[in-house]
Amino acid sequence: MADDKKWKLVERVVAAAFDEPNVTVQKNVRLRSLRRKGGAGGLREIDVLITGELVGQKVHFAIECKDYKRKVDSHHIDAFIGKLQDVGLATQTSIFVTTRGYTTQAVERAHEVGMKTLVLKHNEEINIKTEVLNALQSHVFIFCAITEIEVKTDEIFDMSSFEHFKFFDKKGTFVGLLPDFIWESWIRGTPSANLGKYSYRVNISDEICYLQDGKKNCINFIRVDYQVGALVFQFKGQAKRYHLYNAHEQKTELYKVKADFSTSKPTPFVFHDESTLLKFLNEQCAIAKIEFPRIKLPKIVMNQGLLWPIPIRVSEYFKTISPEDAAQEVQKLAEGPDNNFWEFDTIYNEIMKNIENFPNVRFTYHPL
Known part of the structure; x- marks a missing residue:
């Protein structure tokens, strides 16, 4: 005899396994017998009944679920055939499911x-x-952090001022700040999205190596060191799997995994090298593992956690503060809502959208 609780659980599992869009799945459906009349004796119970449509016509799939301690024998099949005939359901669309196998x-x-x-x-x-x-x-999520910038110049200049980090062409047209070039290289794919440390020399084009007053910029060498890392948000959920094996064809008929993350809250993890990240992702045990493709975060991390590009309204504000207050104001910005990965001004949005066609004539990168 079957365990009543386990038998009912098997029915629920089978019903869930066949639950698909555009079909109706019912458990313990009582159908009227075509041969018997009146009362409870005139009803037959179908463990699981699936109803769908095929070329505009309703189709019923009747499923018998058994959890015997032994294999199902031919007389069990004959009993199910009799039940189907009694309620007018086709044997050709019927399914017998057991947990123990068949003779x-x-x-x-x-x-x-x-x-x-x-x-x-x-x-x-x-x-x-x-x-x-x-x-x-x-x-x-892959992020790029600037760990060090080395600058060599022909003459001494004030490092606290942005004047020498602004680049203009011969006509005095502003081209961009040094951080703009570093950010643009990240959008183009330098350094790569593989975790690790990178070092590059940046060569600024002679055509744009000018100050606002038309004088030649004294910067003649720039080295940038990067740390590419990963921020992983992981959700832990619950999964159920369903595996139905076809005893006649001796192959899997259905294998389904359903995962539910509706009540899960993300747990953040940070990684700085590729091997540690891959080990973390590969060695965790779970029946259902979903790993989304890597997403490169579209801003780079500068000093004190400041994300670049910064909004133009913020850069305009920085023009009004004194060099003595700059460090403190940068820290405030880094900890505030304006320091985010999703807000871009129009010019930066255009560069990102058209980066493949955007001419890279302003600077070149050479790995060190």
């Missing part, structure tokens, strides 16, 4: 009438305590 005679008898004989695998998991399994969802 050869049972498989042959079912095949004669077009009935599928399926085995619910992983039946050791079909119990109330271990029905729910682990699921993981990982979102990997």
Whole structure:
């Protein structure tokens, strides 16, 4: 005899396995017998009934679920055939599901009438305590941080001023700040999205190496060191798997994993080298693991956690503060809402959208 609680659980698992869009799944459906009249004796119970449409016509799939301690025999198949005939359902769209397998005679008898004989695998998991399994969802964001900038010049200048980090052409047209060139290289793909440390020499074009007053900029060498890292947001959820094996064809009929992350809150992790990140993602145990493609964050991390590009309104504000207050104001900005990855002014949006066609004639990069 079957365990009543486990039998009902098997019915629920089978119903969930066949639950798909555009179909109706019902459990323990009582249908009226075509041969018996009146009362409870005139009703027959179908464990799981699936109703869908095929070329505009309703189609019913009746499923019998059994959790016997032994294999299903041919007389169990015959009993289900009789029930289907009694309520007017076709054997050709019927399915018998068990957790213990079938005798050869049972498989042959079912095949004669077009009935599928399926085995619910992983039946050791079909119990109330271990029905729910682990699921993981990982979102990997790649960030680029500037760790050091080395500048060599022909003459001494005030490092606290941005004047020599602004570049103009011969006509006095502003081209960009040094951080703009560093940011643009990240958008173009330098350095790569692989985690690690990188060092590059930046060569500013002679055509734009001028100050606002038309004088030649005295900067003649720039080295930039980067740290490319990953910020991983991971959601832990619950999963259920369904594996139905076709006893006649001796192959998997259906394998489905359903993962639910609706109540999960993200846990953040930070990584600075590729091997540690890959080990973290690969070695975690879960039946369902979803890893989204890596997303490069569109801003670079500068000194004190300041994200570049900064909004123009913020850069205009910095023009009004004294050099003595600059460090403190930068810290305030880095900790405030204006320091975010998603707000861009129009000119930076245009560069990002058209980066493939945007001419890179302003600077070149050489790995060191």
